[in-house]
Structures are given as C-alpha cells and as structure tokens.
Amino acid sequence: MKVIMREVLLYYRSHKVENIVFVCQITVFFILMGTFFAFTGEAHYGKSNIERTYKDKAIYQLIDGYYDPDAFTAFRSEPNALNILKNYYHALMNAESFQYLAMFDQSITINDVNGAADSDGGQLKEAEAFQMNEQACQYFELNVIEGRAFQQGDFDDNGNVMPVLMGSSYMNAFEVGDRLPATYYQREVELEIIGFLRENTMIYYNGNYEFYLDQYIILPYIHYDAPQTESDESFQEIVYFAMINGYISISSGDAHTQDMMAEMEAIAEKTGFYNYVFIGSNPNLQQYRGLINILNKNYDLILSLLILSFLVNMVTLGVQAYMMQQRRLRMMAIHYLNGATLQSLMKQIVMEVLLVIGLAAFLGWNVLVRLKISNIVILLIFLMIAVTFMIGISLISICKLKNAELMLTLNQEDDLQ
Amino acid sequence: MKDIILETKKLCKRFKRPGGTQTVLNKVNLQIYRGEMTAIRGKSGNGKSTLLNILAATMRADSGKVLYGDIDLQRLSNAGRARYRREKIGYIPQNLYLLDDRNVFMNIALPLQYAGEKKENIRKKVEEAAEWLDIVSLLGKAPQTLSRGEKQRVAICRSIVKIPEILFADEPTGSLDEENEQLVLEMFQSLKIQGTTIVLTTHDDSVSQICDEVYHIGSFGR
Numbered sequence: 001m002k003v004i005m006r007e008v009l010l011y012y013r014s015h016k017v018e019n020i021v022f023v024c025q026i027t028v029f030f031i032l033m034g035t036f037f038a039f040t041g042e043a044h045y046g047k048s049n050i051e052r053t054y055k056d057k058a059i060y061q062l063i064d065g066y067y068d069p070d071a072f073t074a075f076r077s078e079p080n081a082l083n084i085l086k087n088y089y090h091a092l093m094n095a096e097s098f099q100y101l102a103m104f105d106q107s108i109t110i111n112d113v114n115g116a117a118d119s120d121g122g123q124l125k126e127a128e129a130f131q132m133n134e135q136a137c138q139y140f141e142l143n144v145i146e147g148r149a150f151q152q153g154d155f156d157d158n159g160n161v162m163p164v165l166m167g168s169s170y171m172n173a174f175e176v177g178d179r180l181p182a183t184y185y186q187r188e189v190e191l192e193i194i195g196f197l198r199e200n201t202m203i204y205y206n207g208n209y210e211f212y213l214d215q216y217i218i219l220p221y222i223h224y225d226a227p228q229t230e231s232d233e234s235f236q237e238i239v240y241f242a243m244i245n246g247y248i249s250i251s252s253g254d255a256h257t258q259d260m261m262a263e264m265e266a267i268a269e270k271t272g273f274y275n276y277v278f279i280g281s282n283p284n285l286q287q288y289r290g291l292i293n294i295l296n297k298n299y300d301l302i303l304s305l306l307i308l309s310f311l312v313n314m315v316t317l318g319v320q321a322y323m324m325q326q327r328r329l330r331m332m333a334i335h336y337l338n339g340a341t342l343q344s345l346m347k348q349i350v351m352e353v354l355l356v357i358g359l360a361a362f363l364g365w366n367v368l369v370r371l372k373i374s375n376i377v378i379l380l381i382f383l384m385i386a387v388t389f390m391i392g393i394s395l396i397s398i399c400k401l402k403n404a405e406l407m408l409t410l411n412q413e414d415d416l417q
Numbered sequence: 418m419k420d421i422i423l424e425t426k427k428l429c430k431r432f433k434r435p436g437g438t439q440t441v442l443n444k445v446n447l448q449i450y451r452g453e454m455t456a457i458r459g460k461s462g463n464g465k466s467t468l469l470n471i472l473a474a475t476m477r478a479d480s481g482k483v484l485y486g487d488i489d490l491q492r493l494s495n496a497g498r499a500r501y502r503r504e505k506i507g508y509i510p511q512n513l514y515l516l517d518d519r520n521v522f523m524n525i526a527l528p529l530q531y532a533g534e535k536k537e538n539i540r541k542k543v544e545e546a547a548e549w550l551d552i553v554s555l556l557g558k559a560p561q562t563l564s565r566g567e568k569q570r571v572a573i574c575r576s577i578v579k580i581p582e583i584l585f586a587d588e589p590t591g592s593l594d595e596e597n598e599q600l601v602l603e604m605f606q607s608l609k610i611q612g613t614t615i616v617l618t619t620h621d622d623s624v625s626q627i628c629d630e631v632y633h634i635g636s637f638g639r
Binding site for chain 2: 003006010011013014015330331333334335336337338339340341342343
C-alpha cells in the first residue's frame with residue numbers, strides 16, 4: 001500500500017497539468033450537472049404544482065363593496081359589524097361548493113430585519129408580507145425546506161406571538177425559532193419563524209400564475225377570539241375586512257358556478273353581509289396551459305441538454321482515460337517487471353481515479369452549495385454521477401491494463417527514451 | 418556437472434493477430450545453466466523477446482512448462498510470479514524505459530522498493546551498484562538528460578541492484594556504439610564471474626561469442 005501511495009503521488013506530481021485539467025473538466029461538468037438537475041427539478045416541481053393546482057379549476061376574486069369611505073365608516077360604526085364580518089368569513093371558510101382563499105400582500109413594519117439593534121434606537125423597517133388563510137396554504141401546498149409548514153393551531157389566536165413562514169431569500173438571514181418584533185395593523189406582535197419556504201414557491205395572485213413568495217414573510221390569517229377592548233375590536237375589524245377579500249376556487253363548469261353563486265347568496269342572507277363583488281373572474285383558467293407549455297418546452301430542452309452533456313462528457317473522459325492509460329502502459333510494464341503485481345497496478349489506477357474524481361466532486365459540490373442550488377436529492381444524484389464516473393473510468397483504465405500483454409508494449413519502438 | 422537453473426519443456430505461445438493467430442514459439446525446449454551466460458539468437462519477430470518474457474515470468478505461455486528448480490512458473494499464481502520477479506531476477510528491457518517521473522536514483526531503487534527493503538538499505542545498495550557501474554554522478558539527474566549509453570548503464574544498474582540470481586537482457590547492445598557495447602559486455606562478464614546467470618537475446622555475433630550457450634530460434638521458435 002505504501003508503494004502504491006508513493007506511486008500515486010509521483011503520478012500526480014509528474015502529470016500536474018494533465019490532472020489539473022482533468023479535475024477542472026470534471027468539476028465544471030459536475031457543476032453543470034448539479035445546475036441542470038436543480039433546474040429540471042424546479043421545472044418539474046413548478047409544472048406539477050401548477051397542473052395540480054389549476055387543472056379543471058376556476059377562480060373568482062371576491063372583494064367587499066365598500067369602496068366609498070363614508071359607507072365603510074358607516075358599516076364599521078354598526079354595533080355588530082365585527083360579528084357580521086366574522087360570521088361572513090367563517091361561512092366562506094365552511095362553504096361546500098367552493099374553497100375560499102383569503103390572501104393579501106401588505107408590507108409589515110419590523111423592528112430591525114437583520115436582527116441587530118438599530119444604531120439610531122429602533123428605526124422601523126418595512127418588509128414585504130403576504131397573509132394567507134389556512135385553506136389558501138393548503139390549496140397551494142406550501143412546502144418548506146427547513147422547519148415546518150403551517151398547522152391548524154397556527155391560525156388560532158395565540159396572543160402576541162404569530163408564527164410565520166419566511167420566503168427562501170431569508171434563509172441566510174434568520175433561523176427557525178428566531179423572533180422578530182413587528183407592528184401588524186398597528187398592533188405590536190412578535191413574529192416567530194417556524195420555517196422557510198422552498199425556493200421558487202409560487203401561487204396565483206392578482207391574475208398572476210407566477211406570484212413568487214421568495215421575498216415575502218408569510219403571515220397566517222388568525223381567527224381571533226372575542227375582543228376585550230375597543231382597540232381590540234378596531235384591530236379585528238381591520239383584519240377581518242382584509243380576510244373577506246380573497247379568491248373563490250371551484251371546479252370549472254356552469255353548474256359549479258351556479259352552485260357557488262347560490263351559496264354566496266345564502267351566506268349573505270345568513271350573515272347579513274350583502275356588499276360583496278366578484279371581479280376579474282376567471283372561469284376557465286386556460287392561461288395556465290400556456291405556462292405549462294412553456295415549462296414543458298424548457299423542461300424537455302434542458303433534459304435533452306443534460307443527457308447529451310452527460311453522454312458527451314462520459315465519452316470524452318472515457319477516451320481521455322483510455323489514451324492516458326495507453327501512454328502509461330510501458331511505465332506500468334516497468335513496474336510490473338520490477339516486482340509489481342497486476343492487482344497492485346490496478347489498485348494504483350483506482351486510487352488515482354478516485355482522488356481526481358473525488359476532488360472534482362468536492363469542488364463541484366462546494367460551488368453548488370455556494371450557489372445555493374444544493375439539496376439532498378441533488379447530492380444523491382451528484383454522488384451517483386461521481387461513483388458512475390469513478391467506476392466507468394477505473395474500468396476503462398483497468399480493462400486496458402488487463403487486456404494488454406503488458407510486456408509486449410516494451411518491445412514497441414517509441415519516442416519515450 | 419552443470420546445474421540447470423531454468424528449463425523449458427514443449428513451450429508454445431501464440432498471439433492473436435488481425436486475420437488469425439500467429440504461432441511464435443512452438444514446443445521450445447531449452448536449459449539455462451547456473452552461472453552461465455546464455456544467448457538466444459534469431460531473426461526479428463521469431464519470438465526471442467517472448468521467450469525471454471516467459472522465462473522472466475512477465476508473460477505466460479499457452480502450454481508447456483518453465484521450470485525454476487522444481488517449480489513450474491507457469492503454474493504459479495500472479496502473486497507467486499511477482500515474488501519470483503522481485504526476488505530472483507533482473508531484467509533489462511530492449512528499449513530501456515527509465516521512468517521519467519523520478520530521478521536516476523529512484524529509478525534504480527524501484528526493484529528494492531517493491532522488494533520492501535528499508536530506506537537506508539535502499540540507499541546503500543543503490544550507491545554500491547552505481548559505484549560499481551561508475552554512474553554515481555548520474556544519481557541525481559533526470560533520465561531525460563542522459564545519453565543512450567548512460568541510460569543503458571542505469572538500466573543495468575536497476576536490474577542488478579538487488580543482486581539477482583538470473584539477469585535477463587533483451588538486445589542489450591542493440592542500439593549502442595562499439596565503445597558502449599564493449600563496456601556492457603565487460604559488465605556482463607563481471608556479473609557472470611560473481612555468479613549471476615545471464616540470459617540475453619541478441620543477433621550480434623560479438624555478443625554470442627562470449628556466451629557459454631547459444632540457442633537459435635528460427636521460424637516458430639524451433
């Protein structure tokens with residue numbers, strides 16, 4: 001083993017340039033593979049997510065009709081305004097013919113986003129926030145890459161602590177469990193980070209099928225208990241007014257639309273909230289097909305490039321390894337006639353290949369980690385490719401050595417001496 | 418009574434070539450005697466180097482026996498044959514082939530390293546051998562910087578550094594000028610005097626003349 005290790009070191013020392021080029025080539029290949037796999041993974045995820053979410057669905061936007069500030073103030077001054085809003089919202093949530101998705105993007109003021117005290121004594125900063133009710137979170141199947149997603153209890157009133165999910169862009173700034181003091185509709189709350197969303201998480205919002213949440217703090221729409229004070233009541237009214245503005249999702253088709261309309265009327269009758277409007281109705285959601293087509297084309301293109309690149313690189317590296325081995329056969333023969341066994345020469349080759357590809361894999365993986373496109377699936381694929389390379393190139397080299405009448409190579413005239 | 422150190426019996430070797438197989442050695446019988454210098458003569462392509470390689474256990478014959486004492490080298494495992502190469506023989510290949518990735522010292526030390534010798538022993542033995550061949554001044558040099566004659570002496574030095582029982586040399590004077598050829602033959606004779614058995618291939622009459630036995634290999638190695 002000592003002799004083999006010494007020979008491996010000598011080999012690297014005497015073939016520096018060759019090996020550096022080899023390592024660089026494989027490293028670049030690994031990075032390309034990792035990037036490609038990350039992209040195809042994301043494209044596949046995005047495509048299947050969109051298909052699952054929108055196929056045969058229709059979405060209507062539902063808003064309240066209080067455009068006029070006087071009418072709004074008049075409604076809020078009614079003694080049972082909050083109850084009406086709460087009943088209306090809960091009825092929407094419990095509807096049988098549709099799913100109600102309450103969503104709203106509104107910035108939130110956070111005292112120091114970076115977690116350190118401000119030098120000027122607590123200057124407040126604005127952060128993009130996106131509020132969602134439980135059904136909206138389930139509907140879009142928000143996945144986390146760290147921590148956990150929202151659970152039922154997160155939508156209950158837990159005092160001043162509000163669990164939040166962070167968009168993936170916050171990954172390096174905060175950790176799960178961090179608490180951020182914030183002002184939410186003029187109320188002081190503490191946002192507790194429970195998880196980080198998967199990169200490129202997108203939902204349908206404001207007519208956009210690709211509304212990305214990477215930059216957002218996701219807040220749950222809380223079901224508040226009865227208010228204790230006037231300020232509580234005022235706060236809850238504002239929140240519930242926001243909560244009754246959202247989207248209604250139904251299965252596409254006239255019959256389903258009629259059922260939804262009928263149930264909306266029944267809810268209005270039952271709760272006393274009549275002032276609602278549907279806008280931007282999108283009964284067929286056909287546009288998502290266009291998006292899927294684009295993703296499909298991208299996906300196929302990238303996959304073809306990936307396979308082609310993999311094959312070309314495998315062949316290139318295989319040929320390189322073969323030729324390198326061809327050139328070294330006579331050197332191997334010298335070792336052989338001076339006492340080396342075929343097995344020890346094979347071990348030496350495997351060791352050389354192992355170190356070169358291992359180093360390339362290490363460098364490539366580090367670059368992917370720095371580029372933030374690493375995950376466990378990519379790591380597994382990465383290891384699989386690295387092992388395939390190691391086995392492939394070792395086998396090519398070993399077969400070359402094994403099949404050669406080693407000593408005959410010494411009788412061939414050449415320019416080595 | 419001469420002592421046989423190596424003997425072949427009905428040795429056959431064929432090579433696959435495009436368009437069929439080529440018989441290189443066909444039922445070759447020969448005896449190599451201990452302490453003697455034996456030449457194997459023949460035209461190019463008649464199987465001299467192949468026979469040398471089979472005797473040196475760096476190649477296997479297709480059939481027949483190669484007896485070292487009562488051990489048939491043909492039947493030895495790869496490890497056993499490697500041990501035979503490490504412990505019993507020295508080999509000077511036709512084209513010398515010094516390793517370019519190390520200096521002359523390390524080239525000469527190679528068989529000792531495979532034999533598992535300790536570092537201090539390696540140094541001592543390499544220096545002794547180099548002194549005997551008058552190449553001490555070359556030890557630190559890179560093989561690429563040497564002349565053909567110097568390379569030949571380094572190759573000989575590498576093959577004798579572990580003091581082998583049998584020294585195989587494939588066309589040792591093939592590409593040397595007269596002066597270097599003479600020098601090499603003198604070295605071989607000195608080695609013979611010290612008890613080393615020498616087996617070499619040649620088509621040079623002046624080399625055959627100093628040998629104790631000369632085998633002629635014709636077409637098909639007969």
